[in-house]
Amino acid sequence: MEEIISMSYGNGGKKTSKLINELIVPKLKNDELKKLGDGALLNISNEIAFSTDSFVIYPYFFPGGDIGKLSVCGTVNDLLMCGSIPKYLSLSFILEEGFKIKELEVIINSIQKVAKKIGVKVVTGDTKVVDKGHGHGIYINTAGIGERIKGLQLGKHKIEIGDKIIVSGSVGNHGISILCKRENLLEQNILSDCAPLIDLIDILQEYKDDIKILRDPTRGGVATTLNEFVEDMKFSIELKEDKIPIDSDVKMAANLLGLDPLYSANEGKALIVVSRDACDELLEKLKEKQIFQNSEIIGEVVDYVESKVILEGKLGGKRILDKLSYDILPRIC
Incomplete structure (x- = not known):
């Protein structure tokens, strides 16, 4: 050859x-x-x-x-x-x-x-x-x-007030990694989170009555994906900034480049909307798996405003996270 x-x-x-x-x-x-x-x-x-x-x-x-x-x-x-x-x-x-x-x-x-x-x-x-x-x-x-998976019914129509939002690990890695590699921006290698989420299967089978919807937040990141959940719905999603896991090197690179990790692509993470009653137990099961050890409950479904994703900052202030409206970086996947 x-x-x-x-x-x-x-x-x-x-x-x-x-x-x-x-x-x-x-x-x-x-x-x-x-x-x-x-x-x-x-x-x-x-x-x-x-x-x-x-x-x-x-x-x-x-x-x-x-x-x-x-x-x-x-x-x-x-x-x-x-x-x-x-x-x-x-x-x-x-x-x-x-x-x-x-x-x-x-x-x-x-x-x-x-x-x-x-x-x-x-x-x-x-x-x-x-x-x-x-x-x-x-x-x-x-x-x-x-x-x-038999018995697992997913869709945003199943989401209810009080449901919790879980992310299966640190966010923003893939998009920031590709940007830094492509443009030779930083000396250290920030690793993409590119990985199969196959270890979710037994959790989906066990909690099929409590999981409402799943999505992997690729292009547009966590913020854009959650906006898709609330579009044209009577509820909103409120996130707690201090609960969102972001690796320190990703946060540093994003700050230097003027980017928000919540809009950076992921290729090995899942967003899970789950019932309030099951969320703590499901989170524990996730954390037992190495790939999901940084999973966190990052927010919940609220009804004081419609069709918004709201981020509550560490000091208590709140702002709306819209969908991504421009290309942070093309050809990331």
Whole structure:
């Protein structure tokens, strides 16, 4: 195999077969993928969830991950937020002519590693090559299918006054990490939180009667995601600033750059709206898992104003957090 991707790797001929059979299939092998059909026949016994996402992040290698890891985590986490157990993924590459085969191999290794950890199978895919200068290296599309958790009904229509808001860890890491890496802004590496949230499954199953809605606060961050919960609703969400976990290096970088971590993207966190009665116990269960050890109750649902997200500061003052209205940083996922 050559050292770089040429246009002939995307023409469907010998080099395309070589790329698939010698690099992709051996690392992601399973009975369905090795058939190399135009699609996959899957066995799902329950109601399914379906999600798709495209990843154009730059740089495609970053502290804490790469575009391959991100592509799996992003779609798997979306399936989890639907209240489903991830089962199958499709995987499509758009490669730019001149992209290094060695870098592609590293990315595929990342995909294989995280998919194996989660227990999902890549069962179908596609590869295209575009002219040099038209692809910024590599883009990835993944689509996923999950099996719905029986009895778990999610939606903002279930939210009630007094419900609590839990975040599963420190916020803002991914967006700040990518900005610092892309622009070489700080000496220390701030790690992205890119991670699969697969450890949520048993909690979703145990507390399915108490969890109202889930969301991973990616683009637009925590503030924008919570605004989606309250849009056109009779209630609001009030957050306590001193309860929101933010890593010290993220806070320092955000202050230096004039950014708000509440609007910075996350790629390994969940926002959970849960009933008041179950919130303390659910939080304890979350904290037992290493990935969720920094989880906190950060606010609650209130009714003294409609359709707002309000932040109560450390000194008691309050301000409204609107949706993000501009691009802090494009191409973060």
